[in-house]
Amino acid sequence: MKSAKTLLIADDHPVVRSALRILVKQEGFQRVFEASKGNEVISMIREHRPDVVVLDLVMPEMDGLDVLQRIRDNGMQCQVVVFTSLARTFYQERCMRAGAGAFVSKSSGMEDVLKALRAVSVGYTYFQSLPTVALDSLQRTEKEMIDKLSNRELTICLYLANGLSNKEIAIIMHLSHKTISTYKTRLTEKLNLQSKVHLRDFCKRNHLI
Known part of the structure; x- marks a missing residue:
């Protein structure tokens, strides 16, 4: 080198x-x-x-x-x-x-x-092949939903799943409490979830946390 x-x-x-x-x-x-x-x-x-x-x-x-x-x-x-x-x-x-x-x-x-x-x-990249495991219909649907989230949506999703409050996330990300609340509502809609508890279960099921 x-x-x-x-x-x-x-x-x-x-x-x-x-x-x-x-x-x-x-x-x-x-x-x-x-x-x-x-x-x-x-x-x-x-x-x-x-x-x-x-x-x-x-x-x-x-x-x-x-x-x-x-x-x-x-x-x-x-x-x-x-x-x-x-x-x-x-x-x-x-x-x-x-x-x-x-x-x-x-x-x-x-x-x-x-x-x-x-x-x-020396100018090359280093990325490993992703495992080609068979997914059932639920896993496939949920992975597709996750893949459609923006980077910011996914980041906020993980913060929420790890138990952080809207206020705590707002401070970390230098955003307003209202903005985080809007993202939270958007996430539950995009991922077809009913609550923060379901969001945590969703993330654990998909090995995000």
Whole structure:
């Protein structure tokens, strides 16, 4: 790995950042920076101009999908390796469309992170094939409904399913309480659900949480 020597780790877990820092240092990245909140990432990219960003999708202040979108909208020249615990089934394609160069599940371990870093550093991408499991009619219908949600709708859906209130989500996403309430109503309609309890069951059934 000769061309990429500067890297930004964006993850809100100190242990993960520490492990990644050791790993990437061994891979020859001489300058390594860290961000623990999503809203820090764009300014740090501007300041440090990293060749690669290792990005978690679940972070305070701004989620990773929003960060990816802003990186692309601002024309920032860096490769992004998404490193997340969220389900590949629902997030890998979204990340590809948003401009990520790789998607690695945190359940895969650090060896896949190395493979992804080596791939994006020489201009390749690193995305694994999604499992081709047979889905029954209910699973197929629900997956299609999830796939039709916007990135923001899916993010709010997960916050609600994890028990956050409208007010808490509004603070995290820098949106108004009324806007979150509107999204909540839209989600229950789009997913054909009756309540927040059903929303949590829906997300658990589809391995979103």
